Amino acid sequence: MSAELWNSAAVVLETNWSGDHMVPSRRLYPHQWSWDTAFIAIGLAYVNPGRAWRDLRSLFEAQWPDGRVPHIVFDPATAEADYFPGPAFWGVPAYGARPANGSTGIVQPPLHAVAAWKVYRRASAHGAACVQEARAELEWLYPRLVAQQDYLTTRRNLGGAGLASIVHPWESGLDNSPAWDAAMAGVPADLSLLTTYRRRDLDVADAAHRPTDRDYSRYVGLVLSYRAESYSDTDLLSRHDFAVECPSFNAILGAAELALAQIAGVLGRTAEAAVHRERAHRITDAIVARLWDPRSRTFHARDLRTGTLSPARCVSGLMPLLLPDLPAEQVEGVLAEARSARFGFPAPSYDRTAADFDTMRYWRGPVWINVNWLLRRGLLVHGLRDEAEELRAAMVRLVHQHGHFEYFHPATGEGLGAPTFSWTAALALDLLADRSVPAYARAA
Numbered sequence: 230m231s232a233e234l235w236n237s238a239a240v241v242l243e244t245n246w247s248g249d250h251m252v253p254s255r256r257l258y259p260h261q262w263s264w265d266t267a268f269i270a271i272g273l274a275y276v277n278p279g280r281a282w283r284d285l286r287s288l289f290e291a292q293w294p295d296g297r298v299p300h301i302v303f304d305p306a307t308a309e310a311d312y313f314p315g316p317a318f319w320g321v322p323a324y325g326a327r328p329a330n331g332s333t334g335i336v337q338p339p340l341h342a343v344a345a346w347k348v349y350r351r352a353s354a355h356g357a358a359c360v361q362e363a364r365a366e367l368e369w370l371y372p373r374l375v376a377q378q379d380y381l382t383t384r385r386n387l388g389g390a391g392l393a394s395i396v397h398p399w400e401s402g403l404d405n406s407p408a409w410d411a412a413m414a415g416v417p418a419d420l421s422l423l424t425t426y427r428r429r430d431l432d433v434a435d436a437a438h439r440p441t442d443r444d445y446s447r448y449v450g451l452v453l454s455y456r457a458e459s460y461s462d463t464d465l466l467s468r469h470d471f472a473v474e475c476p477s478f479n480a481i482l483g484a485a486e487l488a489l490a491q492i493a494g495v496l497g498r499t500a501e502a503a504v505h506r507e508r509a510h511r512i513t514d515a516i517v518a519r520l521w522d523p524r525s526r527t528f529h530a531r532d533l534r535t536g537t538l539s540p541a542r543c544v545s546g547l548m549p550l551l552l553p554d555l556p557a558e559q560v561e562g563v564l565a566e567a568r569s570a571r572f573g574f575p576a577p578s579y580d581r582t583a584a585d586f587d588t589m590r591y592w593r594g595p596v597w598i599n600v601n602w603l604l605r606r607g608l609l610v611h612g613l614r615d616e617a618e619e620l621r622a623a624m625v626r627l628v629h630q631h632g633h634f635e636y637f638h639p640a641t642g643e644g645l646g647a648p649t650f651s652w653t654a655a656l657a658l659d660l661l662a663d664r665s666v667p668a669y670a671r672a673a
């Protein structure tokens with residue numbers, strides 16, 4: 230089984246390579262996406278490390294002067310009509326050496342330091358030249374990764390507690406998760422926007438799987454609001470309808486600091502390594518203080534406009550497990566939540582027992598491999614090896630039986646969305662190859 234799965238995954242990554250970057254899916258997502266690049270690099274490390282570094286470089290070459298790493302880097306060879314919202318809609322001005330309309334103005338979870346560290350670690354398996362290349366790539370990436378963290382923890386520290394806020398659901402990567410329903414209720418849904426701007430996703434995907442028109446019109450409206458002030462973050466809370474602290478985004482922010490500590494160590498920057506570890510610790514404390522609900526015993530998204538926690542129990546609430554300093558009470562709560570009838574392995578994107586659990590609709594029920602990969606990493610970080618192995622086996626079985634789909638039906642395992650999806654293939658390679666435990670994991 231593993232050779233067959235390995236080979237099919239390698240074929241997907243070969244097919245989706247576009248010269249200097251990987252596309253998530255040729256038809257549905259024909260540009261480069263930010264956190265996809267991180268997941269993809271983790272898999273490319275096994276089959277083509279040169280491309281893993283190239284892909285990360287392509288993304289960071291599009292980094293803004295303020296440190297933000299855009300959620301999409303547009304491929305100039307792809308027509309405006311092939312993806313909505315495309316380059317002209319975002320209207321991003323030229324910056325640095327980049328031409329106008331080269332990217333979007335929003336971000337995605339900063340998983341790239343974790344990915345770069347994993348690609349570096351794998352380099353020794355490919356020989357001395359590869360290790361040398363990997364070190365040079367880390368040198369190039371390190372200041373850029375730090376600038377990305379600085380942007381998120383300063384400009385996006387809208388709540389003032391040291392966490393990054395997302396200002397659009399797309400920034401979470403979990404687009405239409407029920408975690409945003411309460412906050413999105415305060416965002417006007419102007420359906421006429423979808424007449425002015427036509428959705429393109431419904432031409433290539435089943436409408437029953439995708440976000441609804443109401444949600445989509447809000448997505449478009451939020452981009453227009455952020456775009457109106459040239460994507461400035463100054464006073465954003467007072468003039469923008471959506472600002473949320475997401476447990477998953479911030480857990481990844483903390484994990485990135487730990488990966489940066491390891492990268493800084495390899496680069497001989499000992500003092501910086503200590504600073505990164507301290508920052509990870511502070512992010513962990515802030516997540517616990519602001520996003521933990523002692524009644525539900527899991528983590529929830531905080532709406533900064535109302536100061537309330539979303540009542541929805543989503544897979545994003547399990548992600549703080551990525552942080553080794555998470556206190557025992559929270560580790561136990563999250564583990565119980567993950568093992569309960571609400572989730573199970575592999576975990577669906579939303580509470581299976583919720584009245585509005587939707588087996589088909591994108592991030593409102595289906596199983597996604599990337600968040601389960603993160604959950605497995607969290608289990609390993611806390612020494613929960615048996616659970617991690619059970620989850621790993623369940624993910625491998627799912628992808629082997631059904632293919633490298635974008636997401637999966639949480640009851641039948643049927644593949645949904647794009648059929649040859651890059652991060653599913655890339656993470657399948659890692660799940661087959663890597664049984665190691667992150668260096669900063671707690672002892673079992």
Ligand code: 2M8
Pocket residue numbers: 253258262263264265300399401402403404430
């Ligand atoms: C999905 O998001 C895009 C918008 O960015 C879309 O729905 O068109 C999400 O699943 C996101 O996490 C992912 O990065 C992106 C590309 O795979 O698709």
